[in-house]
Amino acid sequence: MTNxxxxxxxxxxxxxxxxxxxxxxxxxxxxxxxxxxxxxxxHGGRLVTAGEADxxxxxxxxGHDGYAITRDDRGTTVTAATHAGLVHGLFATVRMGExxxxxxxxxxxxxxxxxxxxxxxxxxxxxxxxxxxERGYAGGSxxxxxxxxxxxxxxxxxxxxxxxxxxxxxxxxxNNVNVHATEARLLTDRLPEIELLAEPxxxxxxxxxxxxxxxxPMLLGGLDTADPLDPAVRSWWALTLGEVCxxxxxxxxxxxxxDSEGQPGPxxxxxxxxxxxxxxxxxxxxxxATVHWRAFVYDHRQDWRDRSTDRARAAYDHFTPLDGAxxxxxxxxxxxxxxxxxxxxxxxxxxxxxxxTRLALEVQATQEYTGQQKHVCYLAPMWSEIxxxxxxxxxxxxxxxxxxxxxxxxxxxxxxxxxxxxxAQANLYAFGRLAWDPSLTPAEILDEWITLTFDPDDGTRxxxxxxxxxxxxxxxxxxxxxxxxxxxxxxxxYGPDVDGYEYTxxxxxxxxxxxxxxxxxxxxxGTGFAGLYPYPWNGVYESLTDCPDELLLFxxxxxxxxxxxxxxxxxxxxxxxxxxxxxxxxxxxxRWRRLALDPDVHAxxxxxxDEQVRSAIEWRDQINTYFFRKxxxxxxxxxxxx
Ligand code: GCW
Numbered sequence: 001m002t003n004x005x006x007x008x009x010x011x012x013x014x015x016x017x018x019x020x021x022x023x024x025x026x027x028x029x030x031x032x033x034x035x036x037x038x039x040x041x042x043h044g045g046r047l048v049t050a051g052e053a054d055x056x057x058x059x060x061x062x063g064h065d066g067y068a069i070t071r072d073d074r075g076t077t078v079t080a081a082t083h084a085g086l087v088h089g090l091f092a093t094v095r096m097g098e099x100x101x102x103x104x105x106x107x108x109x110x111x112x113x114x115x116x117x118x119x120x121x122x123x124x125x126x127x128x129x130x131x132x133x134e135r136g137y138a139g140g141s142x143x144x145x146x147x148x149x150x151x152x153x154x155x156x157x158x159x160x161x162x163x164x165x166x167x168x169x170x171x172x173x174x175n176n177v178n179v180h181a182t183e184a185r186l187l188t189d190r191l192p193e194i195e196l197l198a199e200p201x202x203x204x205x206x207x208x209x210x211x212x213x214x215x216x217p218m219l220l221g222g223l224d225t226a227d228p229l230d231p232a233v234r235s236w237w238a239l240t241l242g243e244v245c246x247x248x249x250x251x252x253x254x255x256x257x258x259d260s261e262g263q264p265g266p267x268x269x270x271x272x273x274x275x276x277x278x279x280x281x282x283x284x285x286x287x288x289a290t291v292h293w294r295a296f297v298y299d300h301r302q303d304w305r306d307r308s309t310d311r312a313r314a315a316y317d318h319f320t321p322l323d324g325a326x327x328x329x330x331x332x333x334x335x336x337x338x339x340x341x342x343x344x345x346x347x348x349x350x351x352x353x354x355x356x357t358r359l360a361l362e363v364q365a366t367q368e369y370t371g372q373q374k375h376v377c378y379l380a381p382m383w384s385e386i387x388x389x390x391x392x393x394x395x396x397x398x399x400x401x402x403x404x405x406x407x408x409x410x411x412x413x414x415x416x417x418x419x420x421x422x423x424a425q426a427n428l429y430a431f432g433r434l435a436w437d438p439s440l441t442p443a444e445i446l447d448e449w450i451t452l453t454f455d456p457d458d459g460t461r462x463x464x465x466x467x468x469x470x471x472x473x474x475x476x477x478x479x480x481x482x483x484x485x486x487x488x489x490x491x492x493x494y495g496p497d498v499d500g501y502e503y504t505x506x507x508x509x510x511x512x513x514x515x516x517x518x519x520x521x522x523x524x525x526g527t528g529f530a531g532l533y534p535y536p537w538n539g540v541y542e543s544l545t546d547c548p549d550e551l552l553l554f555x556x557x558x559x560x561x562x563x564x565x566x567x568x569x570x571x572x573x574x575x576x577x578x579x580x581x582x583x584x585x586x587x588x589x590x591r592w593r594r595l596a597l598d599p600d601v602h603a604x605x606x607x608x609x610d611e612q613v614r615s616a617i618e619w620r621d622q623i624n625t626y627f628f629r630k631x632x633x634x635x636x637x638x639x640x641x642x
Contacts, residue, residue, distance in 0.1 A: 009418055009425050010452035011094070011166055013042055018098045021045045022054035031203045032057055032086050035162075054101060055093070057086055065170070065205070066110025067092060072103050084170065084205030088436075091166040095448060109437070115331075115405040116435035117171035117209070117292075118164065119255065120412075121366070124175070124190070125182045129491075134176050135366050137373035138413030138420040143174060147182065149193040153414075158200035160412070165204035167432025172206055172410075177257035177294065179213040186210055187240055188220050191247060198248050207252035209292065214256060214276060215264035216240070227269040228279040238283040245287035253289035254280055255333075260297045273297070273318065274325035281327035292360065292407070293326075295319045295334045295350055302507045310519075310527035311507030312338035312554075315350050324356035333360040333407055336386050338529070339508065341369050341409075342485040343382075343476045346541065346551050349532040351399055352391030360405035361386070365427045367411065370475055372494050373420035375612045376588065376605075377475045378468040380430035380442035387438040393536045398438075406435040421608055422601045423468060425453065443469060454597060463595045467588045474588070476550075478581025478616045481574045481623065482564075483554035484510045484518060495615060496622040511557055514630055517570070518553035530555055549573070560631040574627050575635045578620040585609070585616045 019036065020043030026033040036057070037047045056077045063081040067089030070077050078089040092109065093100045121134040122141040132140045142160055143150060150157075164172065174197060175183050186194055187210065198208045217223040217236045227233055245251050258265030258276055266276035277293040284290060298314035319332060326332060332354065337345025341364040351359060363383050364370075370377040387400040408431040411419050419425045429449045433440055443465070450456060450464050479496070480487040486508040489497040501508045510517055520526030522542050530541040540546045541555050549564045560571040568576065589609040595602065625642045628634070635641055 009163055010429055010449055011163060012453070012455075014455060015094050015097070015452055017043050018096075018100060019043075019045070019055060019093060022101070023048050023052065024055045025049065025051075025053035025057070027056070027058040028083065028086065030083055031205075032083070032090050035090060057090060059083065059086060064110050064114075066108065068106060068108040069093060069096075069100065070106045071100065076100055082205075084165075087165055087205050088168055094166070095452065097451075111168060111436045112400065112438055113404065113406050113435050115171050115360070116169050116432060117173065117360070117405065117407045118169055118365075118410045118431075119173040119177065119211075119362075119407055120410045121176040121178075122174065123180065123183060124186070125180065127180065130176075130178075133413055134178060135368040135409070135493075136413050137367060138411060138418060138424075139415035140413055142412065142414055143197060144193075149196065151196065154196070154200060156414075157197065158203065160418075161201045161204040161206055163418070163428075164206060164432065167429055168436035169432045170206050171209060171252050172201060173209040173211055173252075173255045173292070175211045177211045177255060178261070178263060179211050179257075181219065183211070184213045184216055184219050187212055187216060187244060191244060194244075195247055198250070202250060207250050208248070209252035209255050210244075211255045211257070212280075213264060214258045214266070225269070226264060228266050228271050228275045229269070234279055234282070237279060241280070241283040241289070242287065245284070245289055249287075251287070251289050253284050253291055253329075255292040255294070256280070257294045257296065260294065261300050265297075272322060272325070274322045274330075277330040277332075278325075278327045281329045285327070285329045290329045290331060291327075292331050292333045294362070295332050296340075296362075298507060300507070301505045304503050304505065304509065308527075309507065310521060310529055312519075312521060312529050313527060313532065314338075314507075315348065316353065316532050319350055320353045322357075323354040326357050328358070331358045331360045331405055333362050334403075335362050335364075336383075339485055342483075343370050343377075343472070343479060344483045344550055344554075345485065346483075346533075346554060347386050347389045347391065347399060349391075349529075351402055352534055353532070358405070359403045360407045361399060361403045362407045362409070363431070365408040365411040365424075365431050367421075367424065367427075368493055369488065370472070371612070371615075373411065373424045374494075374608055375475055375615065376421070376423050376467060376471040376609070377427075378423070378430070378442070378446060378471045379427045380434065380445055381470075381472050383431070383434055384438070384442050387434065391537060392534050396534075400438040406431070408435075417601070417604065422604055425449070426468065456597075460595055460597065463591055466591050470584075471588070474581055474584045477577040477584070478619045479623075480510075481553065481577065482518070482549060482570065483551040485554065486510070487623070496619045498622060498626045510553070512627070512630055514632070516557055516559040516562070517627070517630075518557040519555070520557040521555045526555075526557075560627070560633055571627060571631055571633045572636055575624055575637075575639070575641070578624050579639055582613070582616045582620045585613050589613055 016039040020039030022045045061081045065085040067080040080086040124144045215226045217233045221236045257263045259267045280291045295315040297318045334350045426449045430445045433445045490500045521529035523531040628641045
């Protein structure tokens, strides 16, 4: 059945009115002209081929995918060197609204990162545990349903591509990095499905990428090895990927999760991850396609009794010795934190330790650990903090100047609101905008999104900011404290379970006992993780007094009576933030009730806020009770702890 998207997110028809009511000239055929033609048909304007125009869109010169907009008495002109640049210039004009047509200073913009990529974790088959989309909280896949391509829904995929292009995204990986048997075949006999999917994305300047299994030569090619140095394996990849690139000339390349959580990889053959990645790069480079190789490699079968292994070190230990060994067309894709997309982690030390490797920063728009699109959690403040972090201190470059690309795990699906929680659309929007321009502030991006999506009056705008601006810190305040992470229910990862992962093989421990809590990752007495950072952060993180409060338990094991930089004890901080977090969610719910918005959006968010309040109370009570029982120390304010 074709699922109709009833809420077109931040590109409602009304947003096109300023363009669609005017005379517009587009000098090149293709998507830009089609968009303008549709806008004019809807709003009464005219697409002209010559003569006077209020708006002219034209290709000129050579270079990057940026654009320039000039506005004077004679009209507005958008210029770009590439068709993709003109698409971005068109959407920038939409964002500007009427002001695009009043004389003003020239606007010139180019993307900070040449590749701005979204990784879908979509399966072709319904996976028995993970479902259609791994960690998907927005309904089913936009691309596949129960084993089959959603061919009838290609128009919706086109709408989706348009939405992504409107925020500057230019690359999409279509399938899950955990590649199961059916999905492995997207490379070979199911390749026609990728050909079909590539078309709507191509229209908007977005290249498609595929997640592939490292064992594909065995799974698909009948070989008895996947050893990256074996000539038969190499030629299988060269032939297979050559065929893919022939059928899809703008194929972006492959994405690989290897030697991680059960996925096959080069370790089985005593080879390095550079050997594996370079083999694929060699096959793809002649066709202008690339390799994304994930650094998320760790031992997920760790003995919890083993205190010498620290999962937070794993990516660093595996990858930094290979700096300089990767081919030019390999991008090593690094999760933002050393563990796994927790609401609060230090920035991964890998990002500062591989200067001779092209790196991508990977963030998680899908809210696996941040409320699963049931809780309001606007993530731009987190991402912005990461991008602004300076691993070498104030004199060194920020992460935004250290990595070459930005990647987000997608939060979209066939839900009528695209993202399950309607307000989670802002995360997708913000990811694209930050990847284009990391100097934008989270509040200004949110403001853009609010304007485009709701066209609100001042009160509604302020209300949306109240509910969303600080929602990530609110989420942090009622979940695992002070950067210790996890404490979620094992498996699905929703809701609290303080000891859920404590005695498991996953390497995610908090070590709480009657005396204290936290992971000693110091060089002096712990796992040495703090020493993986350059100066000054190695010293800051090593020091119990200098370590930022929000990361204290990520880096140190301390008594409950330890006094934080804030002046509060750890135990009192836990109680205070958990009570406060619930109060803030309740206030957000009240604020929301008073907002006048589209009734469908209002009702959906209102229902989700009820769930968020319920869940926040559950978090508060389990965390507070757990630490009260462990420590025996009461709340100085005498509030109810069970
Ligand atoms: O956070 C974990 C998720 C897995 C995911 C993995 C990864 C795709 O729980 O579902 O697998 O990260 O990033 O590879």
